[in-house]
Amino acid sequence: MQGIETICLHEGYTPKNGEASVLPIYQSTTFRYNSVDTLGDLFDLKIPGHFYTRLSNPTVEAPEKKLAALEGGVGAMITSAGQAATLISVINIASAGDNVICSSAVYGGTYNLFNVTLRKLGIDTTFVDPNISSDELSALIKPNTRLIFGETLTNPSLDVLDIERFAKVAHEHKIPLIIDNTFPTPILCRPFEFGADIVVHSTSKFLDGHAAVLGGAIVDSGNFDWEASGKFPELCEPDESYHGVRYVETFGKAAYITKARTQMMRDLGCMMSPNSAFLLNMNMETLPIRMERHCQNALAVAKHLEQHPKIAWVNYPALESNKYHELAKKYLKDGCSAIISYGVKGGKAAAKQYLESLELASLEIHVADIRTCCLHPASTTHRQLTDEQLVECGVSPDLIRMSIGLESVEDIIADIDQALEKVNV
Numbered sequence: 001m002q003g004i005e006t007i008c009l010h011e012g013y014t015p016k017n018g019e020a021s022v023l024p025i026y027q028s029t030t031f032r033y034n035s036v037d038t039l040g041d042l043f044d045l046k047i048p049g050h051f052y053t054r055l056s057n058p059t060v061e062a063p064e065k066k067l068a069a070l071e072g073g074v075g076a077m078i079t080s081a082g083q084a085a086t087l088i089s090v091i092n093i094a095s096a097g098d099n100v101i102c103s104s105a106v107y108g109g110t111y112n113l114f115n116v117t118l119r120k121l122g123i124d125t126t127f128v129d130p131n132i133s134s135d136e137l138s139a140l141i142k143p144n145t146r147l148i149f150g151e152t153l154t155n156p157s158l159d160v161l162d163i164e165r166f167a168k169v170a171h172e173h174k175i176p177l178i179i180d181n182t183f184p185t186p187i188l189c190r191p192f193e194f195g196a197d198i199v200v201h202s203t204s205k206f207l208d209g210h211a212a213v214l215g216g217a218i219v220d221s222g223n224f225d226w227e228a229s230g231k232f233p234e235l236c237e238p239d240e241s242y243h244g245v246r247y248v249e250t251f252g253k254a255a256y257i258t259k260a261r262t263q264m265m266r267d268l269g270c271m272m273s274p275n276s277a278f279l280l281n282m283n284m285e286t287l288p289i290r291m292e293r294h295c296q297n298a299l300a301v302a303k304h305l306e307q308h309p310k311i312a313w314v315n316y317p318a319l320e321s322n323k324y325h326e327l328a329k330k331y332l333k334d335g336c337s338a339i340i341s342y343g344v345k346g347g348k349a350a351a352k353q354y355l356e357s358l359e360l361a362s363l364e365i366h367v368a369d370i371r372t373c374c375l376h377p378a379s380t381t382h383r384q385l386t387d388e389q390l391v392e393c394g395v396s397p398d399l400i401r402m403s404i405g406l407e408s409v410e411d412i413i414a415d416i417d418q419a420l421e422k423v424n425v
């Protein structure tokens, strides 16, 4: 296998003699064919090829192949946003009447999706503490439970999930583990190496990294045995909505990701546009060097904050004081990504004064950008949650989330210091 830097630059698009060196933008909804039978075979999934951009497009395919190679999966599907990827990853294998298990420490939008919208669709979610014991987790799995869902490094509470332990419990019950790997990216953690079966991403974060393109992705490891499980007839029996295709029999290890595309994307239409995929693909080319510097800068900022008299607490798993330090050494050995959370002494009011005093770091609803940005989750991204739910998600009222960018680290620290100076404790 090639190194990650090489994959980021070369996987997904290989120009032939005389072709454009840079991935072309196929800004076309459709593709022209000479033979009716060829088009028929494409429809029947008998031959590979593009025929309508809702299902696939060569420009979108490039970052899909790149991401699949980076995660070590058999295939990937890019979506219009991370939320669409999470939704499809679940409803591809769970239906009304089924139960799913989700870690309670997840992105606010994910929590809502499981807690509100999936319930409306008849899918019941059991939320669990990410540190639940294997026995307790095992006891919560019911005959109709179809999957377990969690985040490698949670947004915004920064819990590190013991993926291997969760995968073991899931597999004992013949169900897959789906991991949202947005914060580490495959540069820092590859969940399939620890037993996860499906990975989802919000590509809007580091994969794009320039705050330019919203997007999501699902990657299939190809490792889960849907047939042996006996719990997923939709993947094993003929799909009447798709010419009676049997996904496992026809597509083998790529059964799950093929169904996600041919059935879910066909019906939901939440694809990424070719223009956006061009930008995503280009930005992914520099992912490894960006992640390395993001991690370096974030560690320096975390260490600085930890010894600052006006800071109440700092949460960053790479710090030795962190309760997830041991798990981070296993799952995030090359770095803990660039999101830090911390509290300014003086609570909510001080947090507000501090955030409004920052000059270089921008106050915005985003993370994982090349520019340093920050926000106060309790009054923004998580404001729809009750105080009880906030605590369940690991978000205290004074929590500040800061995403450390690629500016000179001295400048980031100087900005923090001048803003803290203005806070009256």
Ligand SMILES: *Cc1c(COP(=O)(O)O)cnc(C)c1O
Pocket (backbone or CB within 6 Å): 081, 082, 083, 084, 107, 109, 110, 151, 155, 180, 182, 183, 201, 202, 203, 204, 205, 214, 215, 216
């Ligand atoms: C942002 C985010 C999402 C949602 O992604 P969108 O692209 O904004 O829809 C999902 N999971 C995590 C961990 C995120 O940070």
